[in-house]
Amino acid sequence: MPRKRPGALRASPPSGPRAHIRGLSARTCHAVHQVEVRSREPSLFRGATVLALRAYARFPSPRGRPLYPRPAPCPSPCCAFDDVRHARDVLNHVLHRLPPRPRAELGRLLEAWDARYLRSTLPDPFASPEAPWWHRRLADGVP
Numbered sequence: 001m002p003r004k005r006p007g008a009l010r011a012s013p014p015s016g017p018r019a020h021i022r023g024l025s026a027r028t029c030h031a032v033h034q035v036e037v038r039s040r041e042p043s044l045f046r047g048a049t050v051l052a053l054r055a056y057a058r059f060p061s062p063r064g065r066p067l068y069p070r071p072a073p074c075p076s077p078c079c080a081f082d083d084v085r086h087a088r089d090v091l092n093h094v095l096h097r098l099p100p101r102p103r104a105e106l107g108r109l110l111e112a113w114d115a116r117y118l119r120s121t122l123p124d125p126f127a128s129p130e131a132p133w134w135h136r137r138l139a140d141g142v143p
Contacts, residue, residue: 021050023109024102031102035094043080049094055087056113059120069121069139084117088134 021029032049059069069084080086095106117134127136 021053024105028098028102028105031098032094032106035097039093039097041093043086043090044093048090051081052087052090052094053109055081055084056091056110056117059084059087059117069137085134085139088117089132092132 020026021032024032033046036044036046036048081090091106091110095103095110098106114134117137121137124136124138129136
């Protein structure tokens with residue numbers, strides 16, 4: 001049976017192929033992948049950033065009336081992304097662990113979505129001032 005050359009073993013990523021994230025460069029996608037692989041956070045698994053970006057981009061719809069984030073219906077890691085606030089938590093976690101250039105690129109992508117989120121939701125006057133700004137919006141149900 002043929003064996004792999006040592007150079008081929010070193011060149012292959014240890015955790016399999018990484019997903020390309022639409023709107024981000026290959027360098028930034030690689031940096032995001034590295035953050036996911038090295039993180040010990042249970043909510044930040046391989047591919048979590050892609051799920052979080054999809055959930056966050058899908059949430060603010062242009063209906064003209066306020067939207068209310070909803071808590072996730074089940075505690076599983078994938079269902080948690082049904083709560084847009086959790087998705088933004090994951091994106092914030094990744095954003096602050098990226099090197100400067102990938103952080104700036106992901107930050108530019110999030111700026112437009114953050115603005116839509118702010119326009120689509122209402123402020124919660126009873127929210128804790130220590131909470132991140134996306135948690136200080138009125139939510140549907142129990143926060």
